[in-house]
Each structure stands twice: as C-alpha cells, then as structure tokens.
Amino acid sequence: MSATSEFGSARLLHVALIGAGRMGSAMARGWLGDLGAAGIARLSVVEPHPGEDVVAAADGGLIALNDPAEIADIVVLAVKPQGFSDAVDALKAWVGPQTLVVSIMAGVTIARIAMVLGSSKVARAMPNTPGAIGMGATGYTLSDACGDDEAIATARLLEPLGLVVGPLKEVQMDAVTAVSGSGPAYVFLLVEALGAAGRSAGLDEATAIALARETVIGAGALLSDFAESPAELRKQVTSPGGTTAAALGVLMGEGGMPDLMTRAVDAAVKRGAELAQEAEKKG
Ligand SMILES: NC(=O)c1ccc[n+]([C@@H]2O[C@H](COP(=O)([O-])OP(=O)(O)OC[C@H]3O[C@@H](n4cnc5c(N)ncnc54)[C@H](OP(=O)(O)O)[C@@H]3O)[C@@H](O)[C@H]2O)c1
Structure with a gap:
C-alpha cells in the first residue's frame, strides 16, 4: 500500500470491536488508555453481555456500545470461532470492501474470513491467555491484499495484549498456536x-x-x-x-x-x- 493510503495517513480510524469477552475487553482496556495512540478516532463495541469496564466506558462517552452497525475502517473479530457462523450476518453490516478485518479467532483461516465477509484485507492473530493481563504473546499474519500500513495498524491494535510478532506466513500460525x-x-x-x-x-x-x-x-x-x-x-x-x-x-x-x-x-x-x-x- 502507498504511504498516502487510508491506513498510512495520519487519519484516525473508526474501529468496531465485535465480542468484548476476555480477550476483546483486554484489547479495549488497552486502547482506552490512549485512543489516539492506537490510531482510533471512534470505537464501536458489539457485545451481548458487556463487562463493567466496557459499560463504564460507554457511559463516559468513550465508546459506542451496541449501536446500529455501519461500515468501519477496521473490524476486530473477538468472538469464539464456534460463534463466527452465527455472527456473520450481523458482521457483514460493519465490513465494506476497504475494511481491514483483524481476527483473533483460533483456527479460522484468512480465506474463510475473506470469503464469508467479502473483504480482501484480513489480518489473523493468535494471542494467548496472559494477553488478558497485558502479558501475552501474539503472532499475526496478513492477507496478500494487506501491506505495511495494515501491518502497523494490526500491531498497534494487538499491542494491549503484550508482545506482538509479525507479519508471519499463514502456514506458520499452527506453529504460533503450538508454541505461544x-x-x-x-x-x-x-x-x-x-x-x-x-x-x-x-x-x-x-x-x-x-x-x-x-x-x-x-x-x-x-x-x-x-x-x-x-x-x-x-x-x-x-x-x-x-x-x-x-x-x-x-x-x-x-x-x-x-x-x-x-x-x-x-x-x-x-x-x-x-x-x-x-x-x-x-x-
Ligand atoms: N482466551 C484465549 O486464551 C485465546 C487464545 C487465543 C485465541 N483466542 C481467541 O479469542 C477469541 C475470543 O476469546 P475469549 O476467550 O475472549 O472468548 P469470550 O470471553 O467467550 O469472548 C467472546 C465474546 O464474544 C461475545 N459474542 C458472541 N457472539 C457475539 C456476536 N454475534 N456479536 C458480538 N459479540 C458476541 C460473547 O458473548 P456471550 O458470552 O454472551 O456469548 C463473549 O463475550 C476466540 O475466537 C478465541 O479463539 C482466545
């Protein structure tokens, strides 16, 4: 991608977090410390049972909680892999052709996410449980349609979970899963x-x-x-x-x-x- 692209510019982005359970809320907590540093202008969160910190952030006007869907610059998928199929229809309303989809769902491939959601820009990451306290280790991979700017945007969003390593080859994600x-x-x-x-x-x-x-x-x-x-x-x-x-x-x-x-x-x-x-x- 060129340096003048949406992600490469200084423009802050609209990020939609789908699923704010253990991992999703850990990411949101990290972003809320400094939304600008995470590259976020607006943060929308979709979560049927939000935790206290997410509710407090919504009450304080820092995030939009369970608002109607609109196309976002980045959609972060933090639902369980087994919940992905059920969530697809609702997810599609957040994803446009230029949306970067950042998935932390274990074992769901870039090809499947791209096919189901119709976005060619997909990042797939594998965090671990210490990520819930900011001490995790996360490896990530990017689809071919992504470039340096998407790599930077992805790493910045994953950093609240701890160490971030990538972009790796997708075939290496099974090794990341097995090690960290x-x-x-x-x-x-x-x-x-x-x-x-x-x-x-x-x-x-x-x-x-x-x-x-x-x-x-x-x-x-x-x-x-x-x-x-x-x-x-x-x-x-x-x-x-x-x-x-x-x-x-x-x-x-x-x-x-x-x-x-x-x-x-x-x-x-x-x-x-x-x-x-x-x-x-x-x-
Ligand atoms: N925890 C780990 O160690 C770990 C490690 C590597 C990867 N991951 C990946 O991280 C992802 C999240 O894991 P987690 O441990 O954070 O799971 P979690 O605590 O169960 O969080 C998932 C959240 O998504 C919500 N949700 C379900 N369907 C939704 C929908 N359609 N729209 C919006 N929100 C929805 C769930 O709400 P309900 O509970 O009400 O259904 C839940 O709060 C998983 O895909 C997992 O593979 C986790």
Missing part, C-alpha cells in the same frame, strides 16, 4: 509436575506447590528483567558437579525436556492443521 497459544498450559504443567516431584521428595502438598509456583513466577520475572538468553540464565544457576547440574543431566538427556517439547509442539501443530481442515469442511 498453547504454551501457558505447558508452563502450568511444569508447576504441577515440579510440585508433585517435591511431594515425592518429602514436602507436604501445599509447600511443594507454593515453592514450585513461586519458582516459575520468579524465573519468568528474571527472564523479563534481564537481557540474557534463557540458556545463559540457566548456566548462571548451574555449578559444575552441583545439584542443578544433576537434575539437568536428567532433564536434558535423551528423551528429556528438549525431545519431549519438540514432540509436544509437533503434536499441537498437527492437531491445529486438522482442526483448521475440519472447520473449512463445516464451512
């Missing part, structure tokens, strides 16, 4: 497994889980605060011949954590591709 989309579950499992191991090593359940939980939170904070790579941080706490080295010998040995994680991510990638195919068939 499903990733929080792997970390929760790590806490469970470390707690269970602590119990079998002689701690009571509450103590073991408290120690495991705080260890993961603290290690995450160290990762966040320091520029060193995870491998560097690991080496810093591993004295040769010490207790950590003994444990890592098991975790990093054959069939250990690197092998296990590769197999787990491969399984998630495969399942993501299967689910997308099933969704395409259902149409």
Whole structure:
C-alpha cells in the first residue's frame, strides 16, 4: 500500500470491536488508555453481555456500545470461532470492501474470513491467555491484499495484549498456536509436575506447590528483567558437579525436556492443521 493510503495517513480510524469477552475487553482496556495512540478516532463495541469496564466506558462517552452497525475502517473479530457462523450476518453490516478485518479467532483461516465477509484485507492473530493481563504473546499474519500500513495498524491494535510478532506466513500460525497459544498450559504443567516431584521428595502438598509456583513466577520475572538468553540464565544457576547440574543431566538427556517439547509442539501443530481442515469442511 502507498504511504498516502487510508491506513498510512495520519487519519484516525473508526474501529468496531465485535465480542468484548476476555480477550476483546483486554484489547479495549488497552486502547482506552490512549485512543489516539492506537490510531482510533471512534470505537464501536458489539457485545451481548458487556463487562463493567466496557459499560463504564460507554457511559463516559468513550465508546459506542451496541449501536446500529455501519461500515468501519477496521473490524476486530473477538468472538469464539464456534460463534463466527452465527455472527456473520450481523458482521457483514460493519465490513465494506476497504475494511481491514483483524481476527483473533483460533483456527479460522484468512480465506474463510475473506470469503464469508467479502473483504480482501484480513489480518489473523493468535494471542494467548496472559494477553488478558497485558502479558501475552501474539503472532499475526496478513492477507496478500494487506501491506505495511495494515501491518502497523494490526500491531498497534494487538499491542494491549503484550508482545506482538509479525507479519508471519499463514502456514506458520499452527506453529504460533503450538508454541505461544498453547504454551501457558505447558508452563502450568511444569508447576504441577515440579510440585508433585517435591511431594515425592518429602514436602507436604501445599509447600511443594507454593515453592514450585513461586519458582516459575520468579524465573519468568528474571527472564523479563534481564537481557540474557534463557540458556545463559540457566548456566548462571548451574555449578559444575552441583545439584542443578544433576537434575539437568536428567532433564536434558535423551528423551528429556528438549525431545519431549519438540514432540509436544509437533503434536499441537498437527492437531491445529486438522482442526483448521475440519472447520473449512463445516464451512
Ligand atoms: N482466551 C484465549 O486464551 C485465546 C487464545 C487465543 C485465541 N483466542 C481467541 O479469542 C477469541 C475470543 O476469546 P475469549 O476467550 O475472549 O472468548 P469470550 O470471553 O467467550 O469472548 C467472546 C465474546 O464474544 C461475545 N459474542 C458472541 N457472539 C457475539 C456476536 N454475534 N456479536 C458480538 N459479540 C458476541 C460473547 O458473548 P456471550 O458470552 O454472551 O456469548 C463473549 O463475550 C476466540 O475466537 C478465541 O479463539 C482466545
């Protein structure tokens, strides 16, 4: 797209957010801090059961809640994938031929969104649950009709959820899903497994889980605060011949954590591709 296009100009845009549940309302909260910085002139929100913060923003005149539909510059789709088909008729009234559709629906392809809504400019993003507290990691991809300006507009809208990475190839979205989309579950499992191991090593359940939980939170904070790579941080706490080295010998040995994680991510990638195919068939 040229620098003089709608999105590339300094013009602030009319954004319609469809679905303000967990993820949608997290995005709206972020935008409301500074609508101009998010590139938003007007924010319309469509949500059957809005939360307190969305209602308060509507009462304060910051957003238009459940107003009649009109063509928007950007439509952000934050309904559940299984709710997409039911929402299509209502959605079409917000989408014109030039509208950029930004979807965070898991597994719904650009081709399907473009075909159903009749817009060639589509961005598809995969956030994760920490996005609800602004600490997520989101990867996104763009349709061929999008350019740099749509990439900038999309990233700006997703930033309230945390780190934004893209534009990626659409074929990479299953890998994004497998790494960061499903990733929080792997970390929760790590806490469970470390707690269970602590119990079998002689701690009571509450103590073991408290120690495991705080260890993961603290290690995450160290990762966040320091520029060193995870491998560097690991080496810093591993004295040769010490207790950590003994444990890592098991975790990093054959069939250990690197092998296990590769197999787990491969399984998630495969399942993501299967689910997308099933969704395409259902149409
Ligand atoms: N949460 C995650 O970790 C995560 C991760 C990656 C991707 N995503 C994607 O993010 C999207 C939203 O997830 P979420 O966790 O925020 O779900 P959610 O909390 O259920 O939010 C969806 C919201 O959309 C509303 N809604 C349903 N149909 C609508 C319609 N026709 N028009 C307007 N609003 C409608 C729902 O209202 P009702 O509840 O009244 O139906 C609900 O408040 C999903 O597509 C999901 O795939 C979520």
